[in-house]
Amino acid sequence: MSQYDFPDARGHFGPFGGVYVAETLMAALDELKAEYARAKADPAFWQEFNYELKHFVGRPSPVYHAKRWSELLGGAQVYLKREDLNHTGAHKINNAIGQALLARRMGKKRVIAETGAGQHGVATATVAARYGMECVVYMGAEDIKRQAPNVFRMKLLGATVVPVESGSKTLKDALNEAMRDWVTNIDSTFYILGTAAGPHPYPMLVRDFVSVIGEEAKVQMPEMIGRQPDVVMACVGGGSNAIGTFYPYIDVPGVRLLGVEPAGDGLETGRHAAPLASNAPVGVLHGSRSYLMQDENGQIIETHSISAGLDYPGVGPEHSWLKDSGRADYVAVTDAEALAAFHDCCRLEGIIPALESSHALAQAVKLAPTMAKDQAILVTLSGRGDKDINTVAGLMGLTL
Amino acid sequence: MNRIAATFARLKAAGEKAMIPFITAGDPHPNLTVDLMHGLVDGGADIIELGIPFSDPMADGPVIQRASERALVHKVGLRDVLAMVKTFRQSNQTTPVVLMGYLNPVHVIGYPQFARLAADAGVDGVLTVDCPPEEAVELSAALEAVNLDPVFLIAPTTPEARVREIARLARGYVYYVSLKGVTGAGNLDIGDVARKIAALRQFIEVPIGVGFGIRDAETTRAIAGTADAVVVGSRLVQEIESATPETAREQLTRLVATLKAATR
Numbered sequence: 001m002s003q004y005d006f007p008d009a010r011g012h013f014g015p016f017g018g019v020y021v022a023e024t025l026m027a028a029l030d031e032l033k034a035e036y037a038r039a040k041a042d043p044a045f046w047q048e049f050n051y052e053l054k055h056f057v058g059r060p061s062p063v064y065h066a067k068r069w070s071e072l073l074g075g076a077q078v079y080l081k082r083e084d085l086n087h088t089g090a091h092k093i094n095n096a097i098g099q100a101l102l103a104r105r106m107g108k109k110r111v112i113a114e115t116g117a118g119q120h121g122v123a124t125a126t127v128a129a130r131y132g133m134e135c136v137v138y139m140g141a142e143d144i145k146r147q148a149p150n151v152f153r154m155k156l157l158g159a160t161v162v163p164v165e166s167g168s169k170t171l172k173d174a175l176n177e178a179m180r181d182w183v184t185n186i187d188s189t190f191y192i193l194g195t196a197a198g199p200h201p202y203p204m205l206v207r208d209f210v211s212v213i214g215e216e217a218k219v220q221m222p223e224m225i226g227r228q229p230d231v232v233m234a235c236v237g238g239g240s241n242a243i244g245t246f247y248p249y250i251d252v253p254g255v256r257l258l259g260v261e262p263a264g265d266g267l268e269t270g271r272h273a274a275p276l277a278s279n280a281p282v283g284v285l286h287g288s289r290s291y292l293m294q295d296e297n298g299q300i301i302e303t304h305s306i307s308a309g310l311d312y313p314g315v316g317p318e319h320s321w322l323k324d325s326g327r328a329d330y331v332a333v334t335d336a337e338a339l340a341a342f343h344d345c346c347r348l349e350g351i352i353p354a355l356e357s358s359h360a361l362a363q364a365v366k367l368a369p370t371m372a373k374d375q376a377i378l379v380t381l382s383g384r385g386d387k388d389i390n391t392v393a394g395l396m397g398l399t400l
Numbered sequence: 401m402n403r404i405a406a407t408f409a410r411l412k413a414a415g416e417k418a419m420i421p422f423i424t425a426g427d428p429h430p431n432l433t434v435d436l437m438h439g440l441v442d443g444g445a446d447i448i449e450l451g452i453p454f455s456d457p458m459a460d461g462p463v464i465q466r467a468s469e470r471a472l473v474h475k476v477g478l479r480d481v482l483a484m485v486k487t488f489r490q491s492n493q494t495t496p497v498v499l500m501g502y503l504n505p506v507h508v509i510g511y512p513q514f515a516r517l518a519a520d521a522g523v524d525g526v527l528t529v530d531c532p533p534e535e536a537v538e539l540s541a542a543l544e545a546v547n548l549d550p551v552f553l554i555a556p557t558t559p560e561a562r563v564r565e566i567a568r569l570a571r572g573y574v575y576y577v578s579l580k581g582v583t584g585a586g587n588l589d590i591g592d593v594a595r596k597i598a599a600l601r602q603f604i605e606v607p608i609g610v611g612f613g614i615r616d617a618e619t620t621r622a623i624a625g626t627a628d629a630v631v632v633g634s635r636l637v638q639e640i641e642s643a644t645p646e647t648a649r650e651q652l653t654r655l656v657a658t659l660k661a662a663t664r
Contacts, residue, residue, distance in 0.1 A: 297477030
């Protein structure tokens with residue numbers, strides 16, 4: 001395989017990606033691209049980024065051998081990359097710090113973000129507090145109900161949380177509203193986009209900041225087992241923790257990359273949020289061209305997932321490219337399968353995983369028994385599940 | 401000469417500016433749209449911008465978002481919009497119709513196919529809000545192949561180098577976004593717009609229309625003092641919201657007439 005070198009200068013990953021935004025945003029995206037190019041070449045920028053990751057986030061996050069679970073599954077050994085142990089409880093903080101440092105370089109005093117499960121919102125509120133910036137987070141009204149603890153967390157951190165009542169009142173609508181804020185306050189405001197989607201340069205920026213996951217794992221796995229894992233897996237909504245895990249492994253031969261999307265009630269029911277696994281048509285939304293759940297008129301379909309963080313009709317353009325190029329595979333697991341894996345992880349390993357991450361765990365449950373005992377699966381445990389306890393209790397018929 | 405060029409030539413000869421009303425196709429009901437278009441012409445509309453409903457109108461304020469939602473209740477798709485234009489053309493062969501919307505409904509049909517269907521329906525120009533010139537190469541080529549005008553936006557944030565590039569690609573007219581914000585916003589600065597238009601004239605040969613935040617005859621007159629065309633959208637959509645299906649056409653005609661008077 002020739003060296004992987006995407007995106008191109010205009011943000012394309014093969015036929016995917018690009019810059020599909022209204023003219024008012026174009027100059028700001030060009031500025032961001034130029035500033036990131038300067039930051040990327042500036043050792044002081046990375047020095048500060050790495051300092052923050054070590055001392056504020058608590059990196060490196062460990063790789064953990066889920067021994068009891070692996071034994072029970074009776075096949076491949078399952079290892080968990082513990083992003084749930086990061087400060088704020090998920091991988092989102094890595095990206096939020098990177099973008100906040102860029103915002104500071106650009107002299108922006110106000111940051112905005114969209115959030116689904118609230119993890120990116122919490123991460124953004126956290127870094128805004130840390131760097132003394134004003135912070136506004138857009139969150140779908142439906143998600144605010146599902147993720148009350150994270151909403152309160154953001155408020156504690158000094159952020160304003162704006163409920164979004166338009167459309168399906170979930171992540172995609174929060175993104176629409178964040179874009180509307182940005183276009184209105186373009187001079188003062190930096191948009192900290194939370195996933196590896198959106199217009200160029202965001203998919204590249206987010207990937208680069210979150211790639212610390214895969215970079216660390218690439219060192220940690222040989223330390224633990226003397227080699228790289230056979231399969232590397234992560235859940236995919238917009239796809240930031242997955243691309244952060246996959247990217248450093250793209251050029252490593254023999255490592256299978258497997259993204260796990262939310263099948264909701266089942267791909268066959270249409271009530272899911274799995275554009276890649278369901279072979280949705282390619283379309284344009286939120287600034288880039290990618291696989292996209294839409295009807296025959298090109299209207300975006302309302303998606304469903306038990307997990308607010310994966311409940312998104314599109315996917316980051318680089319995942320579309322990895323799918324088409326054959327370098328990564330994408331499958332989907334249902335709400336029920338994810339929930340079963342959630343409970344197993346709690347009881348067998350003493351870890352409460354996020355419902356998002358539980359999708360990747362559920363696929364490991366399916367895959368491990370089909371593999372040999374001396375094989376290894378690395379699953380990125382993208383976040384912890386404390387935020388989900390109300391949802392899970394509700395599904396069990398309990399009120400907390 | 402196509403209908404858009406002919407319209408601007410006629411207005412120039414008459415010493416007038418163009419009044420361009422915007423409504424969303426299918427709002428409040430798909431059965432009313434063609435009638436409302438004729439009502440706009442009765443009021444003096446020189447060009448009609450017809451919105452393609454979209455589920456995620458990121459560049460629009462709440463008023464036009466609601467118009468899209470009302471149309472989508474009736475599942476109005478781009479093919480339906482083209483059918484409306486075709487019906488409109490049966491009794492009006494002179495007023496240009498420019499489709500305005502987001503890229504995905506066009507993308508899903510495919511650019512060459514869409515361009516053929518649009519030309520066949522009697523569309524004159526297409527403005528896709530989320531498709532800047534960088535990404536518009538294929539769509540523009542498909543449109544120009546059937547003699548349709550790709551209409552581009554210019555924003556207050558657009559630097560000179562981009563203005564030059566847009567000037568090179570623009571056909572029909574360019575649409576200057578009068579403010580930083582979404583459609584229907586309330587922070588229009590007329591003096592600033594006048595300065596920007598004067599600066600744009602150095603590079604742009606096609607007529608310059610101005611839209612976003614223009615709500616009444618007074619602002620229309622002020623903008624028409626420097627621009628070649630004035631686009632009014634949210635204010636008309638609000639008029640539709642306040643009307644009944646029986647009164648909507650008449651109310652639009654009356655409102656457009658007051659706006660058109662301000663462009664003479």
